[in-house]
Amino acid sequence: xxxxxxxxxxxxxxxxxxxxxxxxxxxxxxxxxxxxxxxxxxxxxxxxxxxxxxxxxxxxxxxxxxxxxxxxxxxxxxxxxxxxxxxxxxxxxxxxxxxxxxxxxx
DNA sequence: ATAGTGACTGAAC
DNA sequence: GGTTCAGCCACTA
Numbered sequence: 527x528x529x530x531x532x533x534x535x536x537x538x539x540x541x542x543x544x545x546x547x548x549x550x551x552x553x554x555x556x557x558x559x560x561x562x563x564x565x566x567x568x569x570x571x572x573x574x575x576x577x578x579x580x581x582x583x584x585x586x587x588x589x590x591x592x593x594x595x596x597x598x599x600x601x602x603x604x605x606x607x608x609x610x611x612x613x614x615x616x617x618x619x620x621x622x623x624x625x626x627x628x629x630x631x632x
Numbered sequence: 633a634t635a636g637t638g639a640c641t642g643a644a645c
Numbered sequence: 646g647g648t649t650c651a652g653c654c655a656c657t658a
Contacts, residue, residue, distance in 0.1 A: 529655065548640055552654085558641095560654040565639035567655090572639090584640065591639040636658085644650075 529555070533567035534574065536626050540581045543608045544624035545616055547585050554626040569594055580604055587619025 536551050548561040548568075557563065564582075571577035572595060580603040584590040592600040592614050601611045610617035 552640085557654055559652075561640040562638055562653070563640090563655045566637095567639095569639055579639085582639080585642095589639090594639050634658105637656090638654105641653085642651095645648085 529557075529563060530567040530570055533564050534571050534577045536630075537568065537571065537577050537579060537582060539626065539630065540578055540624055543622070545581045545583055545587065545604075545609065545619065545622050546624045546626065547583060549585055550623075550625045550627065551582070554630065565591065578603075581607075581609075581624075583616055583619070587616035587623075589614040589616070 532555050533551055536554055540546055548564040549558065552558055552561045552564045555564075568577070568579045568582055568591060571579050579591060580595060580600040582591065589600050589604075589611065601614065604611050604616065609622060616622060
């Protein structure tokens with residue numbers, strides 16, 4: 527299985543209305559420093575409707591992927607799940623943060 | 633096999 | 646405390 531698919535697996539496990547970070551996913555997969563690769567994987571998942579890439583943001587809760595997601599599309603999807611978004615940033619990010627390492631306990 | 637790139641992150645100035 | 650620099654991993658040319 528490609529590293530990409532592993533990323534998608536975790537991404538698909540993100541509960542509705544919650545968000546996570548590239549670093550968290552990377553850490554969960556073992557490559558804590560491979561956050562960039564995670565983002566890259568999500569880039570490929572962009573065309574996959576099965577993967578909620580819109581729930582993945584950078585470490586500060588900013589929709590860094592919005593630019594590659596199709597503009598406001600990402601923001602709309604998040605708000606549709608009850609996630610408040612302001613200036614491409616997730617409000618209450620700290621509360622909505624979902625860490626696979628903690629939630630899934632490996 | 634080497635070099636370059638990218639939705640990031642952490643440390644230094 | 647905000648901005649800048651360098652390091653990381655996986656993938657493509």
